[in-house]
Amino acid sequence: MSTFITKGAMLIPLLVAGFSVMAQYAGRGVSPGIALATASPLPRDTTRSAVSPEKQTGSNQLDEYIQQAFVNNKGLKDQRFQLDKSLAALQEARSLFGPNVAFLASYTKSGGGRTIDMPIGDLLNPVYKSLNQLTSSHQFPQVDNVSVLLNPDNFYDAKLRTSLPLINAEIYYNQQIKKEQITRQQAAVNVYKRQLVQDIKTAYFQYYQASQAVAIYRNALSLIQENIRINESMVRNGIRNNTALYRSQTEKEKTDAAISKAQNEQQNARAYFNFLLNRDLDADITLDSSLLTRLQPIPDGNISGREELLQYKSAATAYRLNEKLQKAYIIPRLSTFLDLGSQSMGFRFDDKSRYYLFGVNMEWTLFGAHKYKYRIKQASLDVQANDNVTAQTTDALQLQLYQAGNNYRTALRNLGTAQSQLSFAERYYRDQLKVYKEGQLLYIELLDAQNQLTQAQLQMAVSQAAVQTAYASVERAQASYHIESVQL
Numbered sequence: 001m002s003t004f005i006t007k008g009a010m011l012i013p014l015l016v017a018g019f020s021v022m023a024q025y026a027g028r029g030v031s032p033g034i035a036l037a038t039a040s041p042l043p044r045d046t047t048r049s050a051v052s053p054e055k056q057t058g059s060n061q062l063d064e065y066i067q068q069a070f071v072n073n074k075g076l077k078d079q080r081f082q083l084d085k086s087l088a089a090l091q092e093a094r095s096l097f098g099p100n101v102a103f104l105a106s107y108t109k110s111g112g113g114r115t116i117d118m119p120i121g122d123l124l125n126p127v128y129k130s131l132n133q134l135t136s137s138h139q140f141p142q143v144d145n146v147s148v149l150l151n152p153d154n155f156y157d158a159k160l161r162t163s164l165p166l167i168n169a170e171i172y173y174n175q176q177i178k179k180e181q182i183t184r185q186q187a188a189v190n191v192y193k194r195q196l197v198q199d200i201k202t203a204y205f206q207y208y209q210a211s212q213a214v215a216i217y218r219n220a221l222s223l224i225q226e227n228i229r230i231n232e233s234m235v236r237n238g239i240r241n242n243t244a245l246y247r248s249q250t251e252k253e254k255t256d257a258a259i260s261k262a263q264n265e266q267q268n269a270r271a272y273f274n275f276l277l278n279r280d281l282d283a284d285i286t287l288d289s290s291l292l293t294r295l296q297p298i299p300d301g302n303i304s305g306r307e308e309l310l311q312y313k314s315a316a317t318a319y320r321l322n323e324k325l326q327k328a329y330i331i332p333r334l335s336t337f338l339d340l341g342s343q344s345m346g347f348r349f350d351d352k353s354r355y356y357l358f359g360v361n362m363e364w365t366l367f368g369a370h371k372y373k374y375r376i377k378q379a380s381l382d383v384q385a386n387d388n389v390t391a392q393t394t395d396a397l398q399l400q401l402y403q404a405g406n407n408y409r410t411a412l413r414n415l416g417t418a419q420s421q422l423s424f425a426e427r428y429y430r431d432q433l434k435v436y437k438e439g440q441l442l443y444i445e446l447l448d449a450q451n452q453l454t455q456a457q458l459q460m461a462v463s464q465a466a467v468q469t470a471y472a473s474v475e476r477a478q479a480s481y482h483i484e485s486v487q488l
Contacts, residue, residue, distance in 0.1 A: 216458055319383045
């Protein structure tokens, strides 16, 4: 009997510590189940801490991590690059309305080819001969016939050409389409940010759940180690045989394996969370247990804030603009140009070589073998296809929110069940310990009560994380997280 009392005395401090924590949380309005699952201390690791010290903070630590991800996440940076590219494309479209100045130059060296033969000698030589006879002189020499090469030889032409569009429907509609592309890309950035928020919250609570599992298994291991010590004392004193000792040692090995598995899951969860924040994979994560007590209301079924719908709306506008663009082929294109240059043989530059040339160009398509008709039809079909996809996407988003709401309600019910199970497991373990101290209970029955308590604590941690993860899905489905609070 003294041995039983000794064992009870060793176990009572562990229970008292747990009940004291529960009492503290109960004073804050937190249920005993949540208190036990969230306040379990983590044993000290002399080599390397597997879990960062948990800190109760006044601000929302998770929101701070999300802000870091908005700044550092590489995938989000890529979306920003695409947005900047769309902005540059709009500036390019606007620049098409301005004048274009180009320097054009050419040089030609030729030989052979077609010629124009002019019989100047045959025409003038008889006249010159007669004049020489009349004047008794040689003032009028004989000339040869001339053969002029058609291809210019040793000829240059250099000029500055300034052109300006006056009427061009294609440029106008192209600019409007580029504006819609910016709207779509901005919405795409927000879509990525919202998905990033969900991923970060899910990873955060998965890490929290894994950390709690490590703490719970370590607490269970401390109880088992105390049981081993007591059973070894009983065996030495001849009070009991080795059966209880062997069983407790077996439980120790099982718990060691469970701790190893939980630590592996914890490390993987930490690495994924840090990956989303573009940090070192082993960086510490500050846990805020107060987040687990914040239960959000049931969603109202409103998906009007989804940026995906804005993307399709912008796409519909762009497709309609493209349809107008195809119909605008009937509008003539009018532009003007001014050339200032010089052209001459032998690189000569003087008043005879310099010139200017001003003109107006017009292009008016009157008939195109029905190709514009079919282009208009294709553009119209694009509009109809986008409208159909928009309706389909709206239904899918509504279904996503409906399912997320159902999952959240189920998670809340499971949390209530886990709280009840933990409360029953605590009372059952307390009663079994009392009977065991009185010598009226086998160790195997106390061990069963202890295992039930451990599993109830684990289930409580799982249920708490599941509630927050489910609400993150609801938040994503409703697009209710205020992503505009962070400017990139």
